[in-house]
Amino acid sequence: MTTLLRPSTRQVARLASLSFRTTARPSIGISRLPRSRLPACAHQIPRYYSSESPNNNKKPESNSSKNKKDAEDKNKEVNGATKKEEEPSGEDGKVNASEVKEDTKDPLPPGCVYLSDQEIKALMEMLSRVPPAQTKYVGEVIQDIKKYGAPVELRELLLKFKDQGLSVADTMKVLRTTQLLAQRLNEAKKGKATDDMFDSNEPRNPFASGQQQQQQQGSEQGRQGKGGPNNKDNQGRPRVFDGSDFMTWVVGAMLLYPLYSMIFPGESSREITWQELRRNFLDKGLVEKLVVIKDRVRVELNREATQQMYPDSVAANPNFHYYFTIGSVDAFERRVEEAQDELNIPPSERIPVAYMTEGVIGSFLLAFGPTLMIVGLLYWMSRRAGGGMGGGSSGVFGFGKSKAKRFNHESAVKVKFADVAGMDEAKLEIMEFVSFLKTPEKFQRLGAKIPRGAILAGPPGTGKTLLAKATAGESGVPFFSVSGSEFVEMFVGVGASRVRDLFATARKNSPCIIFIDEIDAIGKSRSDGSRFGGNEEREATLNQILTEMDGFNTSEQVVVLAGTNRPDILDKALMRPGRFDRHINIDRPTMKGRQDIFKVHLKKITTNEDLEYLTGRLAALTPGFAGADIANAVNEAALIAARANATSVEMIHFEQAIERVIGGLERKSLVLNPEEKRTVAYHEAGHAICGWYFKYADPLLKVSIIPRGSGALGYAQYLPQGDAYLMTVNQLMDRMAMTLGGRISEEIHFPTVTSGASDDFRKVTRMATTMVTEWGMSEKLGPLHFKRDQNELQKPFAESTAQVIDSEVRRIVDEAYKQCKDLLLAKKKEVGIVAEELLRKEMLTRDDMVRLLGPRPFADNDEFTKFFNNEGGGKSAPPPFPTENTDESVKGPQPAVFQGRGEEAR
Numbered sequence: 001m002t003t004l005l006r007p008s009t010r011q012v013a014r015l016a017s018l019s020f021r022t023t024a025r026p027s028i029g030i031s032r033l034p035r036s037r038l039p040a041c042a043h044q045i046p047r048y049y050s051s052e053s054p055n056n057n058k059k060p061e062s063n064s065s066k067n068k069k070d071a072e073d074k075n076k077e078v079n080g081a082t083k084k085e086e087e088p089s090g091e092d093g094k095v096n097a098s099e100v101k102e103d104t105k106d107p108l109p110p111g112c113v114y115l116s117d118q119e120i121k122a123l124m125e126m127l128s129r130v131p132p133a134q135t136k137y138v139g140e141v142i143q144d145i146k147k148y149g150a151p152v153e154l155r156e157l158l159l160k161f162k163d164q165g166l167s168v169a170d171t172m173k174v175l176r177t178t179q180l181l182a183q184r185l186n187e188a189k190k191g192k193a194t195d196d197m198f199d200s201n202e203p204r205n206p207f208a209s210g211q212q213q214q215q216q217q218g219s220e221q222g223r224q225g226k227g228g229p230n231n232k233d234n235q236g237r238p239r240v241f242d243g244s245d246f247m248t249w250v251v252g253a254m255l256l257y258p259l260y261s262m263i264f265p266g267e268s269s270r271e272i273t274w275q276e277l278r279r280n281f282l283d284k285g286l287v288e289k290l291v292v293i294k295d296r297v298r299v300e301l302n303r304e305a306t307q308q309m310y311p312d313s314v315a316a317n318p319n320f321h322y323y324f325t326i327g328s329v330d331a332f333e334r335r336v337e338e339a340q341d342e343l344n345i346p347p348s349e350r351i352p353v354a355y356m357t358e359g360v361i362g363s364f365l366l367a368f369g370p371t372l373m374i375v376g377l378l379y380w381m382s383r384r385a386g387g388g389m390g391g392g393s394s395g396v397f398g399f400g401k402s403k404a405k406r407f408n409h410e411s412a413v414k415v416k417f418a419d420v421a422g423m424d425e426a427k428l429e430i431m432e433f434v435s436f437l438k439t440p441e442k443f444q445r446l447g448a449k450i451p452r453g454a455i456l457a458g459p460p461g462t463g464k465t466l467l468a469k470a471t472a473g474e475s476g477v478p479f480f481s482v483s484g485s486e487f488v489e490m491f492v493g494v495g496a497s498r499v500r501d502l503f504a505t506a507r508k509n510s511p512c513i514i515f516i517d518e519i520d521a522i523g524k525s526r527s528d529g530s531r532f533g534g535n536e537e538r539e540a541t542l543n544q545i546l547t548e549m550d551g552f553n554t555s556e557q558v559v560v561l562a563g564t565n566r567p568d569i570l571d572k573a574l575m576r577p578g579r580f581d582r583h584i585n586i587d588r589p590t591m592k593g594r595q596d597i598f599k600v601h602l603k604k605i606t607t608n609e610d611l612e613y614l615t616g617r618l619a620a621l622t623p624g625f626a627g628a629d630i631a632n633a634v635n636e637a638a639l640i641a642a643r644a645n646a647t648s649v650e651m652i653h654f655e656q657a658i659e660r661v662i663g664g665l666e667r668k669s670l671v672l673n674p675e676e677k678r679t680v681a682y683h684e685a686g687h688a689i690c691g692w693y694f695k696y697a698d699p700l701l702k703v704s705i706i707p708r709g710s711g712a713l714g715y716a717q718y719l720p721q722g723d724a725y726l727m728t729v730n731q732l733m734d735r736m737a738m739t740l741g742g743r744i745s746e747e748i749h750f751p752t753v754t755s756g757a758s759d760d761f762r763k764v765t766r767m768a769t770t771m772v773t774e775w776g777m778s779e780k781l782g783p784l785h786f787k788r789d790q791n792e793l794q795k796p797f798a799e800s801t802a803q804v805i806d807s808e809v810r811r812i813v814d815e816a817y818k819q820c821k822d823l824l825l826a827k828k829k830e831v832g833i834v835a836e837e838l839l840r841k842e843m844l845t846r847d848d849m850v851r852l853l854g855p856r857p858f859a860d861n862d863e864f865t866k867f868f869n870n871e872g873g874g875k876s877a878p879p880p881f882p883t884e885n886t887d888e889s890v891k892g893p894q895p896a897v898f899q900g901r902g903e904e905a906r
């Protein structure tokens with residue numbers, strides 16, 4: 001047998017580590033996709049719509065007046081020249097660009113441009129959808145834009161508007177432009193230095209200048225991204241659209257109105273003539289009220305009646321109003337009176353006329369009401385989303401803030417390596433990071449490159465997070481902990497932005513440790529996803545991580561640790577040297593490891609037991625347990641002891657706790673009828689007898705017919721002989737035969753069988769299939785490995801091979817069946833004895849079995865004898881059992897076996 005087998009506790013990790021190693025191999029040719037092939041959101045492409053020279057927006061150096069003047073001159077020159085060239089005669093539009101004199105134009109801060117006449121025209125066209133009464137605001141804002149310039153994003157928006165029109169997807173863009181435009185106009189109007197708007201310490205806005213400048217800025221721009229410096233206040237916080245000033249609302253409402261009207265086409269008001277009003281509404285008695293607002297009259301209709309009369313008209317819409325203009329209020333009143341006289345409307349039923357003075361705010365709200373509602377809703381939603389991020393990052397632009405939790409080494413991260421037990425190799429490996437963070441010069445002196453990061457891979461609960469925390473605790477540096485899934489949001493680009501933010505924060509706090517838990521959520525191999533179209537957002541986030549890790553300066557003391565249960569699915573680019581340099585495999589603990597972990601957690605518990613014996617026995621009882629299971633079992637034991645008002649936690653409490661962790665709660669409320677109980681007893685006795693008389697079976701610990709957990713009506717428990725790493729064909733055959741013992745006992749002792757053995761069959765089939773397809777244990781098929789990948793649509797073997805596999809699996813199961821049936825027929829009497837005793841006592845321990853059947857005919861190993869052969873005194877609870885872990889059951893020997901009888905038996 002050339003294939004080495006390992007028990008299931010080790011198998012997963014081993015298999016994982018094999019594939020891990022494969023994926024971890026340096027992939028020389030494989031690195032990130034070339035930028036040009038990345039999705040647009042994955043890399044920050046500055047947009048160049050400007051017809052201006054790249055130097056247009058060069059930021060003058062603030063400390064040199066000469067430079068400033070030069071820059072001003074240049075700016076004026078460029079803008080002026082462009083403007084002059086492009087300036088039309090001004091016949092179009094109410095607001096003529098030439099009204100703003102050239103010499104009133106100031107040099108613009110980075111990120112702002114003067115709009116050309118064509119662009120102003122496009123803007124006016126876009127804003128022409130705004131209700132006529134509000135053109136005053138439009139005119140004012142356009143004047144301001146001409147005078148003070150606008151953010152370059154407005155250009156982009158105008159271009160989009162002209163080319164394709166706006167859609168819901170542009171909402172964020174409009175909001176951002178709104179914010180920048182409102183800021184620009186506010187600042188400019190206040191006469192404040194325009195440069196204040198853009199943090200003078202920040203690098204220049206990449207979008208303001210031409211390609212040359214962008215190239216100079218290099219990767220730094222990429223990091224700052226589209227949000228870039230423009231969104232930051234002086235403290236580096238993102239500027240938040242707080243909506244607190246009037247200009248922001250005016251601009252916001254104005255820009256969102258076209259968007260709104262494109263998405264929800266329809267009118268909210270329309271002008272009509274007096275004659276139309278009379279003919280269509282007044283004469284028909286549809287007018288409910290007339291409201292005079294200065295020189296206009298709003299007609300309020302009786303909606304129900306209008307709907308009946310004009311079901312398809314917009315007039316039936318509750319938010320719709322007709323307006324008409326009047327010369328004077330007196331004339332209007334006279335007209336209304338005359339009309340009503342003609343219609344013989346009695347004085348008591350005359351149409352009421354109200355008078356309103358519509359203030360600036362009122363008229364504004366009236367016109368932009370729906371738009372404001374959208375703005376408000378988006379603002380509220382963004383605040384809510386921001387609120388969940390733990391403060392600091394509220395507002396529309398807070399989406400891109402990282403959600404990483406920061407732990408301060410002085411307060412939160414108190415975990416030390418001593419608290420992490422049972423993974424000595426992993427600890428050694430990671431200690432190097434600690435010494436790197438503590439004494440970087442030691443490495444740098446010799447020219448050694450500092451490792452960038454490590455992937456901690458292993459099954460759930462094995463202490464990956466704990467190890468990362470201990471690394472932070474030992475090195476005494478800040479620790480940023482974030483889960484891979486926290487980068488994912490419904491908006492494209494948010495993940496990448498959060499990654500940027502996280503790394504930027506880490507750099508500021510260097511030396512520090514970033515821990516990304518469950519990195520597989522974003523680090524999944526890109527080739528896998530592409531088969532079904534891929535996931536742009538996830539890929540963009542992954543690309544950003546790759547970029548950030550590349551961008552580390554080797555002297556930057558930022559270590560990135562990542563935890564995953566699935567290293568096999570991670571992208572190769574992520575695993576290559578230079579990114580996650582170290583691959584640390586954390587397996588489930590061995591017997592010794594479990595003992596150490598028990599010792600760590602028992603420190604917090606009050607117990608008078610002999611610690612050496614206690615931890616040894618508990619470790620023997622818990623094969624396959626991860627550190628988290630052990631922590632849970634210890635805590636559960638303390639709870640059980642407290643419930644029993646005990647002064648210290650005793651062995652019996654620990655054992656009950658372990659039993660509970662594995663098998664679930666006892667279900668005393670589940671009462672089986674006598675016939676069912678009898679069937680369950682014979683079923684379990686069948687398993688127990690097999691475990692007792694098969695040489696290679698694991699020693700039996702306990703058999704019970706008390707229902708437990710979610711499905712088991714009864715169970716037999718076995719304890720493996722220590723941490724076995726290999727499994728022989730004999731052991732596998734005995735285990736399969738033992739698993740079939742329940743059904744065969746039913747066959748022998750009852751006229752019919754029940755459905756209770758389906759789970760046993762599943763286990764046996766999987767075991768046999770694995771023997772044939774993976775472990776080379778079929779002579780017919782030979783040493784071939786055919787592990788089926790769930791994602792593969794095709795079988796990795798031919799139809800004829802499939803038939804051989806089927807026949808070999810059947811042969812193996814048939815052999816196990818025969819082996820079991822032969823034994824149980826020979827031991828029919830013993831099965832009866834055990835079953836009847838079970839019916840009386842409901843639970844039998846190993847001692848009971850010895851009493852009923854005599855000693856087991858095969859010797860047990862030393863460890864088992866040491867901890868389980870002297871049960872006397874009744875002080876200890878019956879030894880519990882680790883359950884079989886469904887999927888791993890076939891991968892190798894199970895450390896402890898649980899033969900349950902499913903709920904379906906009922």
Ligand SMILES: Nc1ncnc2c1ncn2[C@@H]1O[C@H](COP(=O)(O)OP(=O)(O)OP(=O)(O)O)[C@@H](O)[C@H]1O
Nearest residue numbers: 419420421460461462463464465466597627628631
């Ligand atoms: N080696 C260990 N020594 C002591 N305690 C441990 C150990 N491993 C796990 N634990 C306990 O289990 C708890 C959970 O472990 P941790 O969160 O580190 O697991 P994990 O491997 O990160 O799990 P997941 O993959 O599900 O994120 C720890 O808080 C600790 O109490």
